Amino acid sequence: MNTYRIVVVVGSIRRESLNRRLADALIRLAPADFAFHHLRIDDLPLYNQDDEEHPTESMQRLRREIAEADGIMFCTPEYNRSIPGVLKNAIDVGSRPYGYNAWQGKPAGIIGLSSGACGTAMAQQHLRNILAVLDVPTMAQPEAFIQFRDDLFDADGGIGPGSRDFLQGWMDRFAAWVRLCAKPRNG
Numbered sequence: 413m414n415t416y417r418i419v420v421v422v423g424s425i426r427r428e429s430l431n432r433r434l435a436d437a438l439i440r441l442a443p444a445d446f447a448f449h450h451l452r453i454d455d456l457p458l459y460n461q462d463d464e465e466h467p468t469e470s471m472q473r474l475r476r477e478i479a480e481a482d483g484i485m486f487c488t489p490e491y492n493r494s495i496p497g498v499l500k501n502a503i504d505v506g507s508r509p510y511g512y513n514a515w516q517g518k519p520a521g522i523i524g525l526s527s528g529a530c531g532t533a534m535a536q537q538h539l540r541n542i543l544a545v546l547d548v549p550t551m552a553q554p555e556a557f558i559q560f561r562d563d564l565f566d567a568d569g570g571i572g573p574g575s576r577d578f579l580q581g582w583m584d585r586f587a588a589w590v591r592l593c594a595k596p597r598n599g
Contacts, residue, residue: 416590418448419481423488423499423524423535425454430560434525435487437571441583446590448485451477453502464509471505478506478514482597483590484548486522490535500542507546516547519593521586523556525564531557551589556582 420439422432432450439448455470457463463471478484488495506514522539524532536557543550556579558564563572571579 414445416446416482416587416594417480418442418446418483418485418590419451419477420448420485420487421451421453421499421502423486423496425498429489430525430527431487431489433565433569434523434558435485437565437569438485438487438523438579438583440570441576441580443587446587449477449481451502453498456498456501456505459501459504459508461508474502475506475512475514478518481518482594483586484515484518484520485586486520486524486539488522488524488532488535488539490524490526490528490532493534494538495535495542499539503542503546513546515543517549517593517595519549519551519590521551521582521589523558523582525558525560527560529559531559533557549589549593551586554578554582554585 420435422429422435424431435450442448451474453474456474457468457471488499503515520543522536524536526532536555540550563574566572
């Protein structure tokens with residue numbers, strides 16, 4: 413059986429990140445042939461074109477892990493009606509230097525959790541705009557703008573019963589999207 417390698421990009425680096433909890437709970441809903449790896453973004457320097465000739469180890473690691481992935485799952489909060497700066501920085505680092513774009517062609521799914529009533533709708537729209545220019549085929553439906561509620565997660569950290577069917581449907585569509593769009597691996 414082929415295993416699909418998915419990098420998980422959480423747009424929050426907060427220790428108690430709700431979006432990290434969401435990502436971890438979603439991973440539990442994934443098919444058995446999917447393997448997930450959290451992409452570390454908190455140790456990246458701010459993108460600076462001057463660093464392209466001598467990228468740091470963290471920049472090289474990020475690019476390598478994206479390049480090795482078959483797909484990407486973005487779980488992001490919304491900051492001031494857009495994506496967090498740390499997420500934008502990681503996207504910029506992974507898309508450079510000019511002519512090298514580790515994100516290119518990687519099928520992606522976007523989801524986010526927020527305490528606000530509109531969830532992460534604006535952040536997700538901005539992220540879709542960014543990913544479009546980077547040639548990242550992004551799953552269109554179902555959109556998932558999740559508002560945090562006390563019963564979203566069960567006692568074990570999984571998805572609670574009130575949201576399980578919807579989020580299982582999201583994960584099933586994401587898995588189908590990756591299978592449809594992922595490039596075959598050599599060897």
